[in-house]
Structure formats: C-alpha cells, structure tokens
Amino acid sequence: MAIAYMKNIVKRYGTQLALDNVDLDIGNGEILGLLGPNGAGKTTLIYSLAGLIGIDSGEIQLFDKSQKGHMIEIKRQIGLVTQEISIFDDLTARENLEFFGGIYGLKGKALKDRVDETLEFVGLSEYGKRLPTKFSGGMQRRLNIACALVHRPKFLIMDEPTVGIDPQSRNHVLETVRRLNGQGTTILYTTHYIEEIQAISSRVVIMDQGHVIAQGTIDELVEKIKHEEKIKLEVAEPSEILLEKLRNLVGVKQVTQIGRQIQIISRVGSGNLDRALSIAKDAGGVRSVSAEKPTLEDVFLTLTGKQLRDGEEG
Numbered sequence: 001m002a003i004a005y006m007k008n009i010v011k012r013y014g015t016q017l018a019l020d021n022v023d024l025d026i027g028n029g030e031i032l033g034l035l036g037p038n039g040a041g042k043t044t045l046i047y048s049l050a051g052l053i054g055i056d057s058g059e060i061q062l063f064d065k066s067q068k069g070h071m072i073e074i075k076r077q078i079g080l081v082t083q084e085i086s087i088f089d090d091l092t093a094r095e096n097l098e099f100f101g102g103i104y105g106l107k108g109k110a111l112k113d114r115v116d117e118t119l120e121f122v123g124l125s126e127y128g129k130r131l132p133t134k135f136s137g138g139m140q141r142r143l144n145i146a147c148a149l150v151h152r153p154k155f156l157i158m159d160e161p162t163v164g165i166d167p168q169s170r171n172h173v174l175e176t177v178r179r180l181n182g183q184g185t186t187i188l189y190t191t192h193y194i195e196e197i198q199a200i201s202s203r204v205v206i207m208d209q210g211h212v213i214a215q216g217t218i219d220e221l222v223e224k225i226k227h228e229e230k231i232k233l234e235v236a237e238p239s240e241i242l243l244e245k246l247r248n249l250v251g252v253k254q255v256t257q258i259g260r261q262i263q264i265i266s267r268v269g270s271g272n273l274d275r276a277l278s279i280a281k282d283a284g285g286v287r288s289v290s291a292e293k294p295t296l297e298d299v300f301l302t303l304t305g306k307q308l309r310d311g312e313e314g
C-alpha cells in the first residue's frame, strides 16, 4: 500500500521547470532513498509533498487523501527534517521540543513524556537543559531531527540530514532512521552520500533535471547496467588527449578522471579493457588496472552523466 502518491507533478519557478511530470509512489513502511545531482528537483519534490510549496499541476495524495482540502490533517502525520537546521538558538533543547510539540497540540504530561522520549531517542537526554548553541554540529542535527519527530509522524521526510557532520554523528542519525523505521515509520531520505543510501534504503529513486529517471531496489538498479563494466586505470600521465582517445572507443559510455585515476564505464564484451590499457601505455604508462562490476554509484553516473557530489566538498 502506498502512503504517498504523486501523479504528473509539474512545478515551475518562473521559467525554470523544477518538476517535469513526476510520478512517485512511496510504500507504507519503506525507507525510500532519493538521489539526484544538484538542482535535480529533490527539495522541490519534498517541499511539495510536505505541502510547503504549491504545485502547478498534478495530484498528490497522502494517507489515501488528496492534499487538496486535507492539508492540515495530513500535516499532523508528517515530520519534515529540512536541509537547514531549523531550531531556536535561544531555547534549550527541551524548550525547542516543547515548542514543536505544542504546535501539534500536545500539552501537559503528554507533552513532557513525549519530549523525554524523543530526547532519549536521539541520544540527547543529558542535554535537555542546554542551549543548542553549545552543541556540536552533529548534536544540532540530532535536535533538528527530534523536532520533526516529537509528534510521532507516520511519515518522516529527511532532506540531507547529515550534511557537515562527523562520522560518529552520521552513524547515530542512520541508526535513528533504522530504529524509527523498525517502529513502523515510513521514511523518505535524500542525501548526496551514496553509502548512506546503501546502508538504509529499501528502495531508491534517482532524479535528474526534474524527472524520475530510475527507481527500484539497489539490486534492480545495478541490474539495469549489468551489460556494463567498470575499468579503472591508474596512469602515469593523465591528459585531455588520453581521455579523448578513451572516450572515442566504441562501447565506452563514460570516462571520468580524478588525478591519475581514470574510470571507464564500457559495454561488457567490447574488448575495451585491452584497448584502454594499450592506449594508456602509449600515453606514458600505466601503474595499475582493474575491471569491476558496477555499483549504485556507477548506475547514477551512467544514468545522469554526473558525479553524485558535483561541486560539493568531501
């Protein structure tokens, strides 16, 4: 059963088409990983699903109800963790949660109990009386998540919740997502970190330029490019001429380079491993070579033509 359903969604900002006839179902109880390069339309999709921005056309349903006419009722069952940390610096962690719980109509003992539970859930019980300005980036992110959880939503939408945090806090966030899901919460999770998607998603949707271009389990997506292989070369002298020669080989779909490392996505059985090796030898020498099976990252690269973290640090 789908908990959320989007059909033919179109959203423009002026002349910029941000969502171009998007169809998407989110199944009850799944962790759906949403991947896409910068500007693909992920945040626009999330904001329209959460009812924060209007769409130009199409139909959105949540919990079997159309957004039109039922938004207040729907919003009570959604939690949204935004990319920017949206907490009050001059309120303690506990007061932040009391504020957000209050918005959802919680009060008295019910509110106190829920705040205690939520602080415990994100591992901040000992810090309830502290101001978030004294928190590390990871703790602030956890409080940000807690604020979206205090009313116990059935459906949690998370827009890059781990940006800029240390690995330990990231693991804590991922563990929180798993535990929530184990308790029955459906989660839509966007990130630029493919390893996070691999760690938690039951299904993945890849977007590019306002379109959903692929969806399925990780195995199903990798299956889509089973006719391709990944050749990795470490060359002595990388150059544009060398890259151009590799790109011109028949059957080659992608050539990317980072320093001396060159990665080639090529059709299986095209014989390009030997050809690439010989071209690279002539162009100054090869330090190492390997051929590997494609990964989710290669699916992304093949389908979008872009690295997942174009223009991003780390």
Ligand SMILES: Nc1ncnc2c1ncn2[C@@H]1O[C@H](COP(=O)(O)OP(=O)(O)OP(=O)(O)O)[C@@H](O)[C@H]1O
Pocket (backbone or CB within 6 Å): 013, 014, 016, 017, 018, 036, 037, 038, 039, 040, 041, 042, 043, 044, 045
């Ligand atoms: N408020 C806005 N006004 C005008 N254009 C916008 C606005 N918000 C987004 N866009 C444009 O719409 C397109 C989709 O943007 P969106 O932020 O949804 O992408 P995204 O996949 O979330 O990107 P990122 O990974 O960088 O957050 C982009 O071309 C973006 O420049």
